[in-house]
Amino acid sequence: MKAVYLVKYGKSNTAFEIREVDTPEVSDDQVLIKVEAFGINFADVMARLGLYKGAPPLPALLGYEVVGHVEKFGSNVQNIKVGDRVSAMTHFGGYAEYAVAQKEVACVIPESMSAGTAVALATQYTTAYFLSHNMANIQEGDKVLVHAAAGGVGTALVQMALHKKCLVFGTCSSSDKIDYLRKNGVHHPINYLEKDFVSEIRTILGTGGLDVIFDPVGGLSVRKGYKLLGAGGRLVSYGVSSMNRTKSILGKIRVLAQFGIYHPLQFLSNSRGMIGVNMLKIGEDNPEKVAIAMKAVIKLAQNGIIKPFVGGEFKVAQMAEAHEYLESRKSMGKIVVKW
Numbered sequence: 001m002k003a004v005y006l007v008k009y010g011k012s013n014t015a016f017e018i019r020e021v022d023t024p025e026v027s028d029d030q031v032l033i034k035v036e037a038f039g040i041n042f043a044d045v046m047a048r049l050g051l052y053k054g055a056p057p058l059p060a061l062l063g064y065e066v067v068g069h070v071e072k073f074g075s076n077v078q079n080i081k082v083g084d085r086v087s088a089m090t091h092f093g094g095y096a097e098y099a100v101a102q103k104e105v106a107c108v109i110p111e112s113m114s115a116g117t118a119v120a121l122a123t124q125y126t127t128a129y130f131l132s133h134n135m136a137n138i139q140e141g142d143k144v145l146v147h148a149a150a151g152g153v154g155t156a157l158v159q160m161a162l163h164k165k166c167l168v169f170g171t172c173s174s175s176d177k178i179d180y181l182r183k184n185g186v187h188h189p190i191n192y193l194e195k196d197f198v199s200e201i202r203t204i205l206g207t208g209g210l211d212v213i214f215d216p217v218g219g220l221s222v223r224k225g226y227k228l229l230g231a232g233g234r235l236v237s238y239g240v241s242s243m244n245r246t247k248s249i250l251g252k253i254r255v256l257a258q259f260g261i262y263h264p265l266q267f268l269s270n271s272r273g274m275i276g277v278n279m280l281k282i283g284e285d286n287p288e289k290v291a292i293a294m295k296a297v298i299k300l301a302q303n304g305i306i307k308p309f310v311g312g313e314f315k316v317a318q319m320a321e322a323h324e325y326l327e328s329r330k331s332m333g334k335i336v337v338k339w
């Protein structure tokens with residue numbers, strides 16, 4: 001089969017190589033999928049830049065999600081037939097013509113679902129569901145701030161918060177994205193390059209604080225956000241995209257220092273807290289929780305409650321462009337790559 005390998009860290013135009021390799025074997029609990037399309041996530045960009053510790057060593061086969069048809073499955077797999085169309089999470093290995101997935105996270109979907117929607121649901125929407133339902137437990141009326149609200153996970157978080165009837169603040173970095181956030185129903189879209197998000201939200205809120213903040217940016221964004229929380233507030237830290245601005249060790253240390261230093265007594269006396277989430281870790285320790293979240297988002301999508309937006313469709317030969325687009329901060333919603 002053909003597979004797109006990351007062979008060199010750095011710029012996307014020299015990073016990838018299409019290689020001919022053996023089709024993977026399935027274990028008893030796995031499903032083999034003939035991949036029709038796979039998704040790209042910001043974590044893949046971090047991996048390409050050599051900034052993602054959890055990624056496999058070079059030459060690396062990245063890819064967290066695929067959509068395609070079941071070709072084969074192991075002896076413990078039930079409720080799936082050869083030929084079923086599935087959306088599936090892959091623990092790497094998605095950038096290929098064939099990929100394996102654990103049976104719990106290979107979910108049957110209709111032929112009518114677009115490939116972009118199917119891959120958006122697998123990682124970005126499942127992550128957003130887990131962050132908002134399992135970790136932050138958003139409630140009706142909560143005042144919720146979503147950073148990078150026009151991105152893949154951001155779009156999903158906005159839709160989930162609106163579904164729960166929260167008051168939604170969203171940050172982004174361009175006027176096109178502000179329009180996109182407005183169209184998506186964000187009550188208070190903020191271009192943080194033009195306005196300081198803290199003073200903007202303070203002005204809107206008056207005396208109260210935020211109930212929930214979803215932060216994939218890290219560093220200063222976390223430190224500033226924490227001060228906006230009211231009593232009972234929780235900040236969910238789930239990424240460090242700001243780390244990709246700097247290549248030097250000193251720069252990285254600066255980003256880490258910018259998070260700030262916290263003591264549990266502060267959380268106790270102010271009655272607000274922080275939660276860190278790494279879905280790969282959750283998947284390793286509690287795969288059934290990820291599976292429940294994934295099934296929930298597929299159902300929400302089939303009921304029309306959530307609607308993934310596909311902001312970029314590329315062919316495999318355009319892999320470099322697809323990565324560059326996601327890195328450029330211009331992309332909105334999901335980026336999908338088709339065979």
Ligand SMILES: NC(=O)c1ccc[n+]([C@@H]2O[C@H](COP(=O)([O-])OP(=O)(O)OC[C@H]3O[C@@H](n4cnc5c(N)ncnc54)[C@H](OP(=O)(O)O)[C@@H]3O)[C@@H](O)[C@H]2O)c1
Binds near residue numbers: 327
């Ligand atoms: N913890 C987990 O398990 C988990 C799982 C999935 C995703 N994530 C994290 O969630 C975040 C979003 O992932 P995604 O795939 O949905 O990507 P995405 O949001 O579609 O794209 C990344 C966005 O981050 C924003 N951003 C802020 N600072 C940036 C910087 N210095 N460089 C580049 N972009 C920056 C940009 O939007 P603006 O310019 O508009 O701010 C950009 O469009 C990433 O940090 C990713 O690592 C974590």
